[in-house]
Amino acid sequence: MSTEQETVEAQIEPEAVQSDATVSNEEQPHTEVAEHEYTIDELKQELAETKHKAQENWDKALRVHAEMENLKKRMQKDLEDTHKFAITNFAKELLTVMDSLVLGLQAATGDSEDVKKFREGSELTIKQFEAVFNKFNIVTLDPLGSPFNAEQHQAVMMQAVQGVEANTVVNVLQKGYMLNGRLLRPAMVIVAKAAD
Structure with a gap:
């Protein structure tokens, strides 16, 4: 192969590779932005709702725990009374x-x-x-x-x-x-x- 031909091929290849990369890079940001486009206010609102749900679940867990402790104490007292x-x-x-x-x-x-x-x-x-x-x-x-x-x-x-x-x-x-x-x-x- 002549040196002229090698030079032309070297010039063609990087351009082809660069154009492929450009296309794929251009496609990806558009799809990602389209899927996850949120405003700061929406994110704040979603965070507040999540915190509220987490607090509700925590309160429920505390109530269930307290009810179980009370039930345990009642059962223990009933058992003691039964023995007495x-x-x-x-x-x-x-x-x-x-x-x-x-x-x-x-x-x-x-x-x-x-x-x-x-x-x-x-x-x-x-x-x-x-x-x-x-x-x-x-x-x-x-x-x-x-x-x-x-x-x-x-x-x-x-x-x-x-x-x-x-x-x-x-x-x-x-x-x-x-x-x-x-x-x-x-x-x-x-x-x-x-x-x-």
Whole structure:
């Protein structure tokens, strides 16, 4: 090949390459600009909307988290209450047996040997019941001489009693009981009324 021919080819090739690059560069910017042409105000508005949505989602997440924590605490308290008060019905049934023993002991009068043995046996059985009650946090309410408390006592009647302040418990017909701080059975009482 002659040197003249090489020079012409060298001149033609860069122009062809340059024209190809020019075409491709001209096409790309036009398509990109057409696809992503936003104004600053539009971008600011879109950013504000996105921030607002993000804040809403954050608030929702916080509410769900708080609800889950509250649910967890409620479930834990319910579980504790279930453990504390699981024996409620059983304890109420035992109270009737205890009442029968006390009534039997009160009715046992006389000085015979059999009556004395019965009284001793009943007293021991009552002490065993009281020990079991203490073990399971069942507390006896014996409010004789204390002020009437409507939350723990059930007034059967009112009676005028000399020298006793009004609303004082003057007689306990049936003891009351509490289980772990919750009323199991109110004490049945007679309350002093104000003197006329």
